Amino acid sequence: MVLFCSFFNSTIGRKVLMAVTGLVLVLFVMGHMLGNLQIFLGAEVINAYAYKLHHVLPTPALWGIRLFLLLCVGVHVWMAVLLTLASRRARPAGYAVKRVVQATYAARTMRMSGIILLAFIFFHLAHFTTRSVPGMEYNDERVLSPNEVSLVKHGQAVMKDGEKVTTFNVHDMMVAGFENGLVSAFYILATGLLCLHLVHGVSSMFQTLGLRNATWLPRLNYIARFYGWAVFLGFAIIPIAVLTGVLEKDPTGGETQAIETSATH
Amino acid sequence: MKLNLRIWRQKSPLDKGRFEEYALDNVSEDSSFLEMLDLLCEQLVAEGKEALAFDHDCREGICGMCALTINGIPHGPEKQTTTCQLHMRHFKDGETITVEPWRAKPLPVIKDLVVDRSPFDRIIQSGGFISARTGSAVDANAVPIPKQTADTAMDAAACIGCGACVAACPNASAMLFTAAKVSHMNNLPQGEVEKDRRTLAMVTTMDGEGFGGCTNVGECEAVCPKGISLDMIAQLNRDYTSAQVKNFFEPVS
Amino acid sequence: MKLDAKIPAGPLSEKWSSHKFNMKLVNPANRRKYNIIVVGSGLAGGAAAASLAEQGYNVSSFCYQDSPRRAHSIAAQGGINAAKNYQNDGDSVHRLFYDTVKGGDYRSREANVYRLAEVSADIIDQCVAQGVPFAREYGGLLANRSFGGAQVSRTFYARGQTGQQLLLGAYSALSKQIGLGKVKMYNRHEMLDLVLVDGHAKGIVARNMTTGVITRHAADCVILATGGYGNAFFLSTNAQGCNVTAAYRAHKRGAGFANPCFTQIHPTCIPVHGENQSKLTLMSESLRNDGRIWAPKDSATAAKIRAGELNPNDVSEDDRDYYLERKYPSFGNLAPRDISSRAAKELCDAGQGVASTGLGVFLDFRDAIQRDGKQAIEERYGNLFEMYQRITGDDPYSTPMMIFPAVHYTMGGLWVDYNLESTIPGLFVGGEANFSDHGANRLGASALMQGLADGYFVLPYTVGNYLGEAGIASAGTITIEHPAFEAVEAGVKSRMDQLMSIGGTQSPRSFHKRLGKIIWDECGMARSREGLEGAIEQIQALRKEFWSDLRVTGDADGINPELERAGRVADFMEFGELMCRDALMREESCGGHFRVEYQTDEGEALRNDEDYTFVGVWEYQGDDIAPALHKEALIYENITLATRSYK
Known part of the structure; x- marks a missing residue:
């Protein structure tokens, strides 16, 4: 174990940890984005998706995943802090004149984008997961009515023990959340920074793990850029859709609409 | 041509150091940057002042001794060119040129523009060799090496150890230097035996010298006078990780 | 001064092996008791220091640069000769020996040159084992080229950086020994004098160039591998720091200096640009394979070109003097270094020179580009053209290159016997610093060969012989407290x-x-x-x-x-x-x-x-007394002296 510690005490080992945790988060972000985009398929779809996320796995497993993701964020940040401190120590006196030759804006601003993203993650978890941002708890009938809606599957309300299964109205929570211009702006900004972070991070990950060669470098850079932009658009389109009125609240949780659609068929 | 020079002067390692400004006239466009500094030194001596100390030797771009940050770029504005091969025709008449030493804690200033690059030697001493005791070699053609492999090793071996990579890196990381050395030897069949040992030892020494970590920004590659590529760093990362994994199961010695 | 070359008896081809057998050995367990000083960390010094440390001796190594890897051996471009005969084209130890003696215009010592040719093959093996990335063919075998007019392909090369790669090989071997504590490295130290005890070299006084402190270093013997003295000319292709101080100080202490006037002028350097020039840059001689050398026939045309009033491309064929082709029809532009250099000088003296200073002739690729196409020329000389353009700002594809001879190598050096020991017992001299192998002229790709031969395969034996003869009782007995050090140090200060x-x-x-x-x-x-x-x-x-x-x-x-x-x-x-x-x-x-x-x-x-x-x-x-001349007769038993002719 002592031997392995030497790995994580080395600059390369730390970078490898960042790359691996980064990979987990990169994949999570893509999954999260695809999940979110279901909002455009109707309230019942996204609500059912949210229900599934909470109920498919037993609660301890769910917490396990959550903690794992948080751990990844934690390790990613921790390693970044250690490496940043080492860099600071390595150059106590800077240059009077310093010019950048080829480093990209994204690469040079990883630390800044990272810090803002971290702040965003805290806000985001408080905002939509724990719903503990003062004034945005989404439990007020006036903001979100009703709080709980029926779970709808294949156009039918899902029944269990003769009663309708209900679920939290994620759809309306998102719409309500993004109706706030400031909140939306922060989300759009943060996903923009996420894009920037990914444009460098995704290709850097392959570099750090040594999983590339001269032929693949330009390809990976291209993939990273594509990935970053895809994530940005995929996330940012939701607040934009809310602000422009494309997405609106559906107090029934999609139940009415679903029944109507299924009736016409 | 006429120049205004803003040059870092520092009496000793402990001195705080400061910029001094000098006006220099009659500089030929055909002279090299170092010849321009020679001229400045002659002017200083004529005025009875102490000449400028800067490292230089071969003046043909191969010894790796010259080490100046010129207008914020190590070795100056020309790509793949050492300071000694940089010529004054790339500057404008009347221009103000700022000249600073490499700046990194592991490479401290000894005097004026001279820095101590002994950490590089220590990185090599810890493992940057293929043990081949004099007289013990087999015939040179006994082990054929594919041309491509030899070429890759040569690409890495072109490193002149000047330290521009460290100077340019926002983290003052010595990864490009170490990677070039590691890639040169790890790629060759002769270097295979000591591959893991070498990689572990050199990275440990590199870290121990206090260089920063690599963040893959690529400034090192951009200023490298020999065009050493980031591919070398990718290989170092791979070789190091694989050596550590092997080391985990059975200590590499 | 007695000059005993100590050439072993017996047939030429057996001299070295019988000498190796007859030499004294030092017991491996006793080697750690001896201290050896090596001054200079280039091919000869670096290789010797590493090899002796591998054997078990305590070595102190000195260089004036900030790292032993920067010694000027690094700048050699072309390649290294070795009698491997990998090309099956008739090369042999004897042929390399013969070519070297002939190329040296019959002013070198047969036995030394033969040994050089003999160990040349081992050098390549050694370097490959160390990881020197020599050029290879697609089949994975080592590539060779013909160099400097040799009629066999015996030159091994690593792009245009052969010197660098060989030096890095020696440096890595040296570094390993430094890491193991067998070599104590003194970077940024300049040897300023030699210390003799009872007539034997037993130490040096050096200056720590970082602190200015004058330091004493004692040993059982001293090896100088301090390079050549080309910088006596101020402008040369040598590095700025190259100097004669170590060798000259040894000379003042009693070491004979051999053939100091034998200096090599290389014909293809970039011309001087003006008063503030500090250094001349060499371009590979291979350029002469395709470039045609010429100067304007009359000085008026030359004057116009110098003044920038006439583009050299507009000079008509009749007004051009392809003087090498004219004077030496059979060798043409490939005439040997000394001959080509002199011819260029004569023309420039006659006012036909070009370049702003009038000290330059053209090396024109116009015809080659027309014949083979720009791409072919680029493939062959692309990096050299780039280097030329970087330095001069001219594009050789469209404007003819200008070249002028420059001092490049010095064949003379401290006199050494067959053991590479100078006239001071215990003072060994290797590489360019000695005089031994190149006679009056050095062949291309032979400097690297000699440096490494001395460092890897000669000094490690002959130094051991000296120490063995001195006996174990004397090992490590001389310390820096000895009065001799005090006197020398006082002189230096x-x-x-x-x-x-x-x-x-x-x-x-x-x-x-x-x-x-x-x-x-x-x-x-x-x-x-x-x-x-x-x-x-x-x-x-x-x-x-x-x-x-x-x-x-x-x-x-x-x-x-x-x-x-x-x-x-x-x-x-x-x-x-x-x-x-x-x-x-x-x-x-x-x-x-x-x-x-x-x-x-x-x-x-x-x-x-x-x-x-x-x-x-x-x-x-003495300082103001003319030096005394001694002569070591050169006896040729295996070679008949002939006149070189390149007509």
């Missing part, structure tokens, strides 16, 4: 003080430039009695001026480039005179030494084998 305290008006560089000009003009490509006698007087006068009007600014207690240069120039002053004396003494033309009085009617070098088949060895007699 007082000289430093003297240099610092002259308080004159002229900088060390200005003196160096003036000295260089005298030597270049009178002891360069063409020498004459009158010129040399004048040069000796001029140098003596300049030396006086130096010691009365030198100005060294700054302090002695830290890095002071002015002080460093002043010390080196002071030695070049004395040494330059010695070069001129040697050139004056040698009343013949051979190899790099061309005396205008001794030439054929056609202007070719006229050797005088009758009277000058000897090594001229100079013994120091």
